[in-house]
Amino acid sequence: MNPLTYEKATSSTDALERHDGDAAKFLGAGTNLVDLMREGIATPTRLIDVTGLAQSIEEQSDGGLRIGAGVSNTAVAEDATVRAQYPALSRAILAGASAQIRNMATVGGNILQRTRCSYFYDVAGSRCNKRSPGEGCDAIGGFNRAHGILGVSDSCIATHPSDMAVALSLYDAVINVESDEGTRSIPINDFYVLPEDTPDIENQLNPGELIVSVDLPAPSANRRATYRKVRDRASYAFALVSVAGSLIIKDGLVVDAGISLGGVAPKPWRAIEAEAAIVGSPPTEETFRNAAQIALADATTQPGNVFKTELAQRVIVAVLQDLAGDAQ
Amino acid sequence: MTIEINNRPYDLPDDARISLLDFMRERLEFFGSKKGCNQGACGACTVLVDGERILSCLALAAQYDGRSVTTIEGVANGDELHPLQALFVEHEGMQCGYCTPGQIMSGIALKSELERGAPSNVSSDLTVAPRLSRDEIKERLSGNLCRCGAHNGIIDAVAAYVGGEEQ
Numbered sequence: 001m002n003p004l005t006y007e008k009a010t011s012s013t014d015a016l017e018r019h020d021g022d023a024a025k026f027l028g029a030g031t032n033l034v035d036l037m038r039e040g041i042a043t044p045t046r047l048i049d050v051t052g053l054a055q056s057i058e059e060q061s062d063g064g065l066r067i068g069a070g071v072s073n074t075a076v077a078e079d080a081t082v083r084a085q086y087p088a089l090s091r092a093i094l095a096g097a098s099a100q101i102r103n104m105a106t107v108g109g110n111i112l113q114r115t116r117c118s119y120f121y122d123v124a125g126s127r128c129n130k131r132s133p134g135e136g137c138d139a140i141g142g143f144n145r146a147h148g149i150l151g152v153s154d155s156c157i158a159t160h161p162s163d164m165a166v167a168l169s170l171y172d173a174v175i176n177v178e179s180d181e182g183t184r185s186i187p188i189n190d191f192y193v194l195p196e197d198t199p200d201i202e203n204q205l206n207p208g209e210l211i212v213s214v215d216l217p218a219p220s221a222n223r224r225a226t227y228r229k230v231r232d233r234a235s236y237a238f239a240l241v242s243v244a245g246s247l248i249i250k251d252g253l254v255v256d257a258g259i260s261l262g263g264v265a266p267k268p269w270r271a272i273e274a275e276a277a278i279v280g281s282p283p284t285e286e287t288f289r290n291a292a293q294i295a296l297a298d299a300t301t302q303p304g305n306v307f308k309t310e311l312a313q314r315v316i317v318a319v320l321q322d323l324a325g326d327a328q
Numbered sequence: 329m330t331i332e333i334n335n336r337p338y339d340l341p342d343d344a345r346i347s348l349l350d351f352m353r354e355r356l357e358f359f360g361s362k363k364g365c366n367q368g369a370c371g372a373c374t375v376l377v378d379g380e381r382i383l384s385c386l387a388l389a390a391q392y393d394g395r396s397v398t399t400i401e402g403v404a405n406g407d408e409l410h411p412l413q414a415l416f417v418e419h420e421g422m423q424c425g426y427c428t429p430g431q432i433m434s435g436i437a438l439k440s441e442l443e444r445g446a447p448s449n450v451s452s453d454l455t456v457a458p459r460l461s462r463d464e465i466k467e468r469l470s471g472n473l474c475r476c477g478a479h480n481g482i483i484d485a486v487a488a489y490v491g492g493e494e495q
Contacts, residue, residue, distance in 0.1 A: 002339065002344050004343075004344045005344060006344035006388065006390040006391075006394070008391075010422075013476075027388075027391070028388055029386075029387075030388055031368060031383075031386045034347070034386050034388060035367050035368065035386065036367075037345075038367075047344060047388075049377075049391055050389065074446075075379075077447070078446050078447065083447065083454040083455055084454075085457055089452050090447065090454050091449070091454070094447060094448055094449040095449050097471070098371065098383075098470060098471020099381060099382045099434070099437070099438070099468060099471055100371060100374055100381045100382050100434070100471050101368060101386070101471065102385060103380045103381060103382050104383065104386065104387065105361050106411075132382065234466075234467075234470070235466075235467050236470040236471055237450065237468035290391075326490065
């Protein structure tokens with residue numbers, strides 16, 4: 001049995017001082033880490049509880065919103081400003097997990113949750129390059145209905161499971177982190193790194209760095225946004241495909257468009273080229289179909305997830321049509 | 329390090345590994361909360377912490393120092409059933425009964441979530457309090473699975489609890 005100690009940090013500075021190397025781990029609500037420890041995937045010997053920290057949601061002088069890393073998913077989804085100004089974020093969180101888990105889970109923990117690839121969790125029975133670098137990937141050639149089609153590699157086709165992060169990607173959120181060396185801010189769209197041949201490295205966070213908050217830029221006037229999630233059952237399941245979308249329409253033309261995809265990639269997948277193809281065009285089905293094709297042009301599928309390319313295109317079109325319809 | 333469970337204080341375990349669920353069941357013999365999947369997928373271990381529902385299987389007991397937990401053992405008033413317990417009997421919201429404690433704890437929390445105007449995934453307008461409907465109740469109970477398939481009776485019981493008998 002591995003030794004394990006638990007301590008509760010009183011501040012972010014205190015948490016950073018307590019973090020003394022690879023054997024230490026910051027602990028949020030544990031909704032993923034407890035599972036990872038039980039399965040022998042995460043093997044910390046020192047847990048530093050940061051759930052009591054960074055509990056506020058504060059409007060910023062620039063009109064943006066700062067959400068503490070320790071705020072529960074429920075509190076973010078229910079926040080009046082989030083519901084009114086960042087509805088895709090509220091919807092994305094409400095589409096994820098269950099009320100019980102959302103009550104526990106923190107913003108920081110949600111961002112850092114690991115993939116739900118079943119081969120990743122099957123320590124005894126499956127090869128996984130993310131869990132044991134260089135071992136091989138049994139998802140490729142295996143049961144890969146849930147796996148990724150964009151940004152994947154020959155060594156890993158796992159997806160990032162978060163709904164919340166897809167909406168944060170749409171809103172160009174910035175993740176603020178602290179370490180012994182000071183603070184830095186990382187746009188969420190740069191935060192996650194693609195697997196290539198090192199799928200064990202998932203993001204830019206260095207050992208001992210702590211996420212302390214997430215900043216949402218000031219909301220844009222007349223921007224409509226929403227989140228739609230498609231899954232194997234109506235609720236309480238991870239996404240097969242999800243889309244966070246936004247539009248600003250002025251004088252019959254789209255002046256701003258946002259598309260971020262979940263369930264299809266190792267990170268929230270911002271479809272920048274597809275967005276650019278919409279801007280300046282009328283908000284028609286044809287415009288959106290063209291953009292959806294651009295968004296999925298580089299898809300590489302497995303036999304089990306080949307359906308995701310067309311499904312993602314259809315959900316993109318449906319989301320944008322809904323937003324365009326609402327605007328009229 | 330103490331935790332309150334059903335209004336009585338208990339010393340928390342020294343072992344950081346023990347979940348709130350295992351602590352309650354194996355050390356304190358509160359057997360009401362069930363260990364279904366032990367990985368956050370079934371909801372059978374649902375309890376209230378300071379009035380909010382959580383999954384006790386994914387909670388490390390050590391993290392709940394100073395908090396107040398309510399389990400199914402704590403909802404009745406002596407021999408008098410909690411109103412939602414009585415409605416589960418009336419609407420036959422169970423078959424084998426294994427998921428029932430979690431369902432009832434979820435139902436109790438669900439009512440207060442609705443009363444504070446919390447939106448859900450099926451709420452059409454995020455800016456107003458959600459309108460009570462069967463779809464709202466189904467969505468809000470989706471974190472509690474029933475392998476007997478007693479969901480219709482469960483939803484009937486919770487609907488009666490949150491909306492009055494006419495629901």
